[in-house]
Amino acid sequence: MTATHCPYCALQCGMKIGPGPAITPRTDIPANAPGSLCQKGWTAGELLTNGERLTTPLLHGEPVEWDVALDYVAERLSAIRAEHGPDAVAVFGGGGLTNEKAYSLGKFARVALGTSQVDYNGRFCMSSAAAASIRAFGMDRGMPFPITDLAEADVVMLAGANVAETMPPFVRHLNGPRLIVVDPRRSPTARLAWLHLQPTPGTDLALALGLLHIAIGDGLVDEEYVAARTTGFDEVRTALASWWPERVERITGVPVHKMRQAVRALAAAERAYILTGRGAEQHAKGTDTVTAFINLALALGLPGTEGSGYGCVTGQGNGQGGREHGQKADQLPGYRKIDDPAARAHVAGVWGIAPDDIPGPGRSAYELLDALGTPEGPRALLLFGSNPVISAPAAEHVAERIGSLELLVTCDFVMSETAALADVVFPVTQWAEETGTMTNLEGRVLLRRRALTPPPGVRSDLDVIAALAARLGHTFETEPAKVFDELRRASAGGPADYSGITYERIANETGVFWPCPSEEHPGTPRPFLDRFAHPDGRARFVPVQHRAAAEEIDDDYPVYLSTGRVLSHYQSGAQTRRIAPLVEAAPEPYVELHPDLAEQLDIAAGDVVRVSSRRGESKAVARISDAIRRDTAFMPFHWEGANRLTNPALDPVSRMPEFKVCAVRVERDS
Amino acid sequence: MRLVVVGNGMAGSRLVSEVRTRDPHMKITVFGAEERRPYNRILLSNVLAGSARPDQVRLVDPGWYEAHGVEAVFGDPVAHIDRETRHVVTRGGRREPYDLLALATGSDAIVPPIPGVERAVPFRTLDDCERIMRAAEQARAAVVIGGGLLGIEAARGLAGRGLPVTLLHLAGHLMERQLDVEAGQVLGETLTGLGVGIRTGVSASAVEADGVRLDDGELIPADLVVLACGVRPVTGLAADAGLEVRRGIVVDDELRTDDPSIFAIGECAEHDGTVYGLVAPAWEQATVAAEVITGGKALYRGSRLVTRLKAKSVELAAMGETQLGEEQAEVVRFSHRARGTYRKLVIKDGRLVGAILLGESDAVGTLTQLFDRGGPVPGDRAGLLFPGLAAAPVADSPTLMPDAATVCRCNNVTKGQIRACWEAGARDVDGVAAATRATTGCGTCRDAVEGIVGWLCEQEGISV
Structure with missing residues (x-):
C-alpha cells in the first residue's frame, strides 16, 4: 500500500492505494482525519484501470510513436515561432498539476518557447480571492491557518462556498461553530447553517458592504485592532456611507434583520472566521467582493488573530501551489511578480539565462483563449491539465477560437472534449502513477507518491515538457524530486518560499506549511499572527463600491443563471464522467428551478428545458426545488452546456470571468 | 467642457462623482450652501437614534476633491444664474462660467406658520441633528410635529434615548400617503409600545415655552419640539432664471430643463409630473444625468418608490x-x-x-x-x-422514508441499500459504513443511519 492523496479537490484528502487500485482513507492527514472520503475519493481508483485510458500518442487522430509526435510538435512550434514570433505559441496549464509540473511548464514557456503567452485555468478559480488577499495582506495563502482551527471557532461565515457538496470531509471541521452561509441557493451547506442569507446573484458585494455598515453603526468594530494592525479604515468608512442596510436589502433581497443577526453573531464570537468561495469570487467584481468581506473581517479584528481569520476555500487540487510557481501570466516561481526586476534577476539566475530574456506579462486565461487564431493572437496552443471547451465561459466561442488554431497539442489521460479537437494528443500519467507535491487549501505542501506503474506507452507531463524542450535546444529535469529541488531554489526569498521543504520533511511532518525558508525552519501554519506581509506589517483596508452584474436580467432574458458543482463530479467532468458509480449518482446535466418560476413557465420536473443566453443555448432536464430563489436558475457546469451560456465579462484586477451570474431565458423544449 | 453643479447634497455630490468616474478631465465646480462636505442625509435619523456614528455619514473623504480635480465651494450658495453669458453668481459675488449647469438644490423643511415656531427645530440637516441631540440631553419631554417617515424616525430615535415623546399628526393615521388606515393604526400601536405617544387628527396652533398648544386648546408639555412637516423643493433660483417651474423644476427624460444646457436632479426636479422626495430616485437621476452630460445616451423613466422605515424594533416597508x-x-x-x-x-x-x-x-x-x-x-x-410556509420539512423518520431516499449524500447511499446491508448482517453504523461507505464523507448522516439501523433492529426484535 502506498500513502498518497486524492486526485481531486484542494482538500487533498489522504488515501492509501493498494493492492492494485483499491483505495482506503488515511487517518494521519488533518484535512480528512479521522479517515473520511466522499464518493469521488472512494472511486478515484476506477479510472486507473478504466478502458477509456489513452496509451498512445495521437497525431491527427492516428496512433503514432512518441518520437513521431514529439518531432512533429517541435517542428511545427519552431516553424510558427520563426514565422510569427515567440508569442504566436501559447501554453495553458491547470490547477490540478503538481507543483513540479506547474513550475516546469512556466519555465518551458518562458525559456524554451520564449513566449509571454502562458496562463492556466486557475484564473477561473481562485484568482479574485488571490488578488484581494494580496491587496489586503500582502500575500495570498488561501487559508492562512490550519483547517483544524475552524472546529474551535464559535462562528464561521461561508460566503459563496458549498463545501458539503464540493469537499464533504471539510464539513467535519465545521461541527462546532455556528454557520452563517451566504448563497442564492439553500445548498447542502446552507441546510447545515444556523443562518442562511440568500442574496440575488451578483450582489454579494453589496451584502458585505451592508454588513460592515451595520458593524460600524452598532459600534461592533474592534477599534484597537484596527488602530494597531491596519491602515485605510477611514476611506472605507466613507465609502460605506452609501450602503446603509435598507438600501442593501433592496439590492440583495436579504432582510435587514438577518444581516444584523449575522453581524452580531460574528462580532460577539470569541473566535470567528469568514471564508469565501467561488460564489463570491467568480464575478466581474470578484476581487472587490472578496475585499469587502476581508474589510468586514478586518473591522471585526479577525485576520492574524489566534483562533480567527479570513480564508479562501481554494477549489482545485493544487489550486494553491498552481498559482505560486509560474504558470500564471503575470508571475514567476515563489509567487513573485514577473514585472519585479529583483524577481526576474533571481529566477533568471536559477534558470541560467539573462533577466531580459524572461518575457513580460502575457494575456490572462480568457483573453488568451479569446485571442487564439486571431491575427494578433497565438496560432499554436499547448494544453496541460485543462478542458476549456467545457470549463471556459462562452464555451462555444472558445471552441471556435481553439478550432481556428494552426496547432493544438494536449496532454491528457482520457479523451477530453478539448483533446478531441487536438492535432496531437500525448497520453500522460495520472495521479497514482507519478510522484510530486501538491499544496492544499491550507498552504500545506503534501507529497503525492507513485503507487502504480503506468500503462505502457504513457509518459508524465514532465517527460513531455523535457522532450519538447530538448528538441528546442534546452535541457529540463524529468525527475520530480530534482524538479522540486530547482523549484525550491527558484522560490527562495519569494512570498511562497519552499526552499526549506523536502520530500522527506513532507513525509515525516504530514506536510509543511509555506513559507519555509530553510530546512531548519518549522514552516508557517499561521503566517499573519505577528504581522501581515506588507512592508509596514499592517493589513490594508481597500475602499470598494458595489455595482450591478455585467449582465442584468431584462425582458428578453428575465432569469438569472448561476452555475456550480454537484458532489459526484469534478471540474469539467473529464475524469468523473468516466466513473460508473459517479455517473449513476449524477447522470446528466440539469436545471434547477423554483416551483413558482416553473409554474409560470409551465415546466414540470423531468421536462427537457432550453436555456438560452446572448452567447448560446443549452438543454437540460428540469429539477424543481424551493431551495433556489424564484428569479434564478442553477446549472452544474460539469457537462457541456452550462458554460455555453456564461458571461466572459472579466474582473479588472483578477481577470476572472463572471461565471456566477448572467441573464437567461428558460423555456420548455417542445 | 465646464460643468457647474449647484448643490452638494445627496443628489449633487452623487452627480459629481458619477461624472468624474465617466470623464476624468471635465472641469467640474460644485457649490454647496452648507459649510460641510457632503453627508448622507438618510442616515441622520440613525445618528439621532444612536445607530449610526456621526463620522459614518460622510460621503466624501477630505482629500477627494483635490485628488479628483474637482473644485468644491462650501458655504457660498449660488444666488443667480446668468443664462445670457452662461455664468452663475454666488452670494459672495463669485462669477463662475459654465457650459453645462446642473441644479441639485434639494428642498427646504416646511416650517408651519404658527406662533412660536422659532422655538422648534426642523429636522433636515446635520446641524439640525446635532442641535436636537444636544437639546435632548437636557430635555424632559419632546414633541415631534409630523407623522410621516422622518417624524416617526425622529420620534423613535428620541424615545430610544429615554425621552418621553409625543408625535402629533394632522391626518387620521400615520404615514397616510404610504399606508392604509389599518397599517397606520398598527404602526401607531407598535410605536406606543416603544414609548412614543401618538396623537393623530390634531393640529398644532402654537409652540409655547413649555409645550405645543393644539387647536382645541390642549397643551402637550415639551421642552424640545422637532418639526418634520415635510419639505418643499428649492426652485427660486431656477424660477428667477426663467426656467419652467411647477412644483419642481420641470425636466425631460434626459433631466434637462427647458434650457438644454441646464439640468436639474433630485428633490428640486419635477419629472413627468412627479417630484421625488427619496434618495433612490435622486441617485437614479444622477446616473442618467451624468451619462448625458458626458456625451452618453440614457433616459430616466421615473422610479418605483419603496419606503423603508429605519427605526429600531419597528420593521416597516411600504411600496407602490x-x-x-x-x-x-x-x-x-x-x-x-x-x-x-x-x-x-x-x-x-x-x-x-x-x-x-x-x-x-x-x-x-x-x-x-x-x-x-x-x-x-x-x-x-x-x-x-410567508416564506418557508411551503418548505415545511418532510419528516425524515426512518419509518416514513422510502427505500429510494438518499441517506448519505456524500457516498450516494439509499435507505434501501442500508436495509440490504442490515439484512446481510450489519448491525451497527460501523458495519453499514464498511459495506456502503455511508457516513464516511461529511458525517452529517450518522444520526440518520443510526436511526435506520436501530429501527430495523427494533422491527425484528433484535436488541443492540
Missing part, C-alpha cells in the same frame, strides 16, 4: 399603491395586531403594484424586488407572504 381596495385590485392581507404584524399585497393584472409589510418578515427582500422588477406574481400568494 397600497390603498387600492378589493374592487380595484386583488388584495391579499394578513393582520395580527396583537403582534404588530400587518402584511398586504396589492396585485393588478398579475403584477405586484403595492405592498405593506409591518413587523419583522423574511418576505421583505423578495417583495421589494418583485415590486421593483414588475415581474409576474407567483400563484402561491401565501408562500410569498
